Amino acid sequence: MGKSLYCFNCDKDVKPLCTIQNNTYVVRHKTVHVEEQIFKCPFCENELINDNLNESLHNIYNAYLKLFELSFEELKEIRSFYNLSQELFSKALGWSKRTIIRYENAESLPQKQYLLIYKKIKNNKNAFLEILKSNKDSIEKNEYYKICQLINAELDLKTINVFLYVLKNNPLYKTQIMKNFFAIDFEAVKEIKHPITSFKYAHGTYGPVIDNQGTYLQLLVHQNYLKFANNEDDKILFKPAQDCDLSLFTKEEIIIMDKVLNQLNNKSASQLTKWSHSFKGWNDTKDGEIINYSYAKNFELTDNW
Numbered sequence: 001m002g003k004s005l006y007c008f009n010c011d012k013d014v015k016p017l018c019t020i021q022n023n024t025y026v027v028r029h030k031t032v033h034v035e036e037q038i039f040k041c042p043f044c045e046n047e048l049i050n051d052n053l054n055e056s057l058h059n060i061y062n063a064y065l066k067l068f069e070l071s072f073e074e075l076k077e078i079r080s081f082y083n084l085s086q087e088l089f090s091k092a093l094g095w096s097k098r099t100i101i102r103y104e105n106a107e108s109l110p111q112k113q114y115l116l117i118y119k120k121i122k123n124n125k126n127a128f129l130e131i132l133k134s135n136k137d138s139i140e141k142n143e144y145y146k147i148c149q150l151i152n153a154e155l156d157l158k159t160i161n162v163f164l165y166v167l168k169n170n171p172l173y174k175t176q177i178m179k180n181f182f183a184i185d186f187e188a189v190k191e192i193k194h195p196i197t198s199f200k201y202a203h204g205t206y207g208p209v210i211d212n213q214g215t216y217l218q219l220l221v222h223q224n225y226l227k228f229a230n231n232e233d234d235k236i237l238f239k240p241a242q243d244c245d246l247s248l249f250t251k252e253e254i255i256i257m258d259k260v261l262n263q264l265n266n267k268s269a270s271q272l273t274k275w276s277h278s279f280k281g282w283n284d285t286k287d288g289e290i291i292n293y294s295y296a297k298n299f300e301l302t303d304n305w
């Protein structure tokens with residue numbers, strides 16, 4: 001502590017003595033405890049005015065944020081976890097950019113409802129995607145895709161290449177893609193104890209679907225991995241726009257994918273739906289609920305057709 005402070009009592013600049021005091025404050029009806037530095041004159045022991053009010057206020061506010069398992073520093077980290085600028089982050093959450101700047105610079109104490117959202121999206125991409133999706137209509141289309149791209153909506157290269165493998169010489173409708181993926185991952189968990197993609201599956205009306213499916217297919221077309229093709233009835237089929245990188249898969253994984261593709265090949269949408277409705281994991285869940293991979297033991301690829 002090299003800084004001098006002025007003591008009114010002694011009427012001179014002194015090198016202050018510094019002690020730590022545990023103080024209690026009430027912030028928005030919550031009691032917070034803060035360790036504070038207290039400066040005293042070494043000659044008369046008068047308490048000296050600490051001109052660093054911002055720092056102590058910052059500490060009091062941070063103590064309040066801690067009640068939400070957050071800190072001002074973490075507010076910035078949460079945004080950088082999503083790889084987004086303040087501009088795009090604010091749009092994704094439906095907040096004003098000014099709000100984000102003020103909070104990140106600790107210029108104001110965040111409102112409780114904002115802190116609850118920060119807490120929710122901390123290391124939780126699915127929660128973030130949910131909020132992003134709910135704000136989709138108020139975000140410009142290009143910006144929406146840019147956000148999806150930047151946060152790389154959990155699409156790892158291997159998962160992307162499953163799309164390229166499944167659709168190679170085999171253009172499919174969205175519902176068929178869902179059934180193929182669901183079958184590949186549940187068969188893989190059953191046989192080799194892990195799914196091939198990074199997807200989770202949810203209960204859809206016509207059978208299991210990739211959780212957050214809408215976002216993924218649009219993103220893949222936007223990133224030039226897939227393209228649309230129309231059939232004679234003008235229904236949308238998905239085709240690969242690139243070659244598949246087979247080096248990403250083990251021999252066992254390729255065998256499983258081939259087995260599923262052979263079994264599901266040339267099945268109509270209603271056949272696929274009927275078959276997927278016989279699956280215990282689908283029957284035990286409600287609309288939108290995640291179908292846990294523990295149901296893989298009940299999965300039958302070749303039965304119930």
Ligand SMILES: [Zn+2]
Nearest residue numbers: 007010041044
């Ligand atoms: Zn003094």
